[in-house]
Amino acid sequence: MAVLGKFRRDGEARATPAFLSRDGKLLLLLHREGTGEFLADAERRDIDLSPRIASIPRQVSLPGGWSFETEDNDGIDALLGRPHDRLVPALERFGPHLVVVAVISVMAIVGLVRFGLPAATDAAVNATPPAVEKAIAQGSLASLDRTLFKPSDHDPARRAAIEARFAQLVDAYRARSDARGEADFRLLFRDAPFVGPNAFAFPGGTIVITDDLLDLLPEDGPVLAVLSHEIAHVHHRHGLNSLYRSAGIGALILFLGGEASQLAEELVVQGAVLSNLAASRSMEAEADLTGVAIAVGAGIEPEGLVTALAALNADCPGCDDASWSSSHPSFAKRRNAIRDAIKRSGEVRSVTSER
């Protein structure tokens, strides 16, 4: 059996019509078409056959840069192909089985984003040593201090009072059986006019509260309820979680995006943004619930968080958009969930006190 194709010597474009045939297990022979003149030979292990892709021509690379090209896909496969080389081309062949391939692909992508990514993110968070977490927090705090943050000019007496009660709150948190022992809690006050009323939890335990938030909440109770919420973020390591999550999604886009069109990539990026927002909303909800538990454990009125959210809501009309494009759940949703959690924790308390 022989395969017809074109033979080229190294660096030469001139092609000689030639037959490729095989002698036994190892030797490959090339003869000129028509005259049968001997052109070249090579051992099977020294040659390289380009993979079969649909019906495009195949190249056989011979030692010394010589090559043989043929359009006879079946012939060259019969002559030189190895069984496992045919798996992917067989799968790629157009036919009804591609429906199955498409369905499995979609399921695999959904599974990867829905389950694989969160699992990988959790694993990465758990594997991160507290020292690295702290270093990351210090870096981002340092750059915020250089840009958006200024030293606080809020009433020092009130700051000291809040700091003292924050220390009690942290002690109460540490007394919990599920407390993260390695968290190193620090409360910092900053003036951040471009940020507005807000509080941040950095990975590792640094919590920043802005002067605007202190101005908005004249009572200390709601401030401490907000701090319980931030401690809950630290407790669940939400900061690292969202950092790793975005990085993971970025890597997914990098690897899979190349296979889709530019437009599909755009859609994937938009989807990633929405999924990051959804993750952020569920983290906020989780921090609300844990925050209530921490506040109750520390003897702080958990309803203060609702007071704080209501004040924030009143301070910024129109900010509360309860939609897929928001990083936080709506005020009403959070309020109801918080009150449910308070009610549940009250029931637990009354049961334990009866004993």
Add this chain to the structure above:
Amino acid sequence: MDTQTPAEQPQALPFTFHGKAGEFFGIWIVNLLLSVVTLGVYSAWAKVRTNRYFYGSTRLDGDAFSYHARPLQILIARIIVVSVLIIFNLVISIEPMIGLAVLPVFFFLFPWLIGRSLRFQARVSRWRGISFDFDTAYWPTFVTIYIVPLITIFSFGLGAPVATKLTWEWYLGRHSFGDRPFTSEISLGKLYGLFGVLFVVGFLAFGGLALVLAVSGIVDRLSASAAGDFAAFGALLVIYSFVILLAILQLVWTAGVRNIAFETLVLDGKHHFRSTISKRRYAWIVVSNLIVTVLTFGLMTPWAAVRLARYIASATAVLPGGPLDDFVQDVKETSGVIGEEYVDLEGIDIGVGL
């Protein structure tokens, strides 16, 4: 044997594309599946199979092009790029100042990387057994990617044709087929002619769109405080109509520039090229491809890619300045082995292509 008279009018040799949507669909969807289940590792093989299919389906004078990059080369390049990105991001999240200090290194490294990447892409592309090549000289690349774009910026866009001319001449003129150079001297007058027409059309279209929006009062409704999903979609609609208009103008510009640039492209001083992409047809193909792809949730992506490749090939031709067989027999491979080239940066768009 080859005794044609040199005075003979050269016969245009068109590029032809023989890919089929059904064939490519299989390749594409299997690529997707295997890339997902191998957590991205297969994507290097997927890229090679896709490129091999498109190169191998494109023919000139009966012979197909071929793509010879090895999946492992691409995988290694990707691993290096990803590792550098991860390390860089870790470093800047821990100590942002170190990140700032490293940026100049990236700045000066980047032109070198681009040169190497273009060289890689050229050297793994072959026709009749001969590789293309790219001259990686550092400073021309540096000037093209950092200085030339400034012309457009500092002239408030009016210098865009000059920047386009310089970028395309750099890109085309640094390529060679084997040891035979490509040369190109693009007509600035023609670029400005195209630019002027698009400028006027764009001005009128944007003005008209803005007027329609103002009259229909969508703008007012959008600024109302009760921002719900409906208003958000309205805002998206407005933004997208501007984006689509801009994209269409961009398409027409790219197609026009390619036609103008190919007119003056010469290989080895005698073989000329011709690009006859119809701006309207090209814009129509790209826009309708987009719509069909969206409506089928991406499943028609392979069909769209094949359709575009077929049109672009059919609108491109070589005008040989002599028998092509004689020419290729003289062409010598340039030195260097593909295996040495590990730099393949993806997603780099230097404003040249099609």
